[in-house]
Amino acid sequence: MDMVRKHPDEEKLYTADFSRELGTSESITLVTSVTAYEAGEASSDLTINTPTLSNPYVQVLVTGGEHGHLYVLRFLAVSSGGQDLVVSAGVSVHR
Numbered sequence: 280m281d282m283v284r285k286h287p288d289e290e291k292l293y294t295a296d297f298s299r300e301l302g303t304s305e306s307i308t309l310v311t312s313v314t315a316y317e318a319g320e321a322s323s324d325l326t327i328n329t330p331t332l333s334n335p336y337v338q339v340l341v342t343g344g345e346h347g348h349l350y351v352l353r354f355l356a357v358s359s360g361g362q363d364l365v366v367s368a369g370v371s372v373h374r
Contacts, residue, residue: 280351282369290342295354295366298335302360306334311355311363313339315370317348325350325370332356337366344372 285291297307310332315325328340337354344350350370358364 295337300364305358305360307356309357316351
């Protein structure tokens with residue numbers, strides 16, 4: 280899992296790379312959701328804007344977060360081959 284650091288007041292663009300999850304001729308057909316978690320529970324501390332798909336990448340603009348907290352962004356997508364795919368990224372928030 281990749282780890283990214285951000286400031287609580289910063290707007291940051293995050294990119295999830297699904298290329299390692301896709302089969303040889305597959306592409307992403309649908310981004311199901313992007314959710315922030317803290318300690319295993321869904322968190323509303325981070326604001327996640329609507330995802331943008333540019334195969335094999337999914338990008339979201341993230342704002343907010345509490346200083347000293349660690350979040351996990353979980354990207355869910357469906358491939359052209361019918362696979363349900365998950366990519367996660369850690370977000371460490373610090374001043």
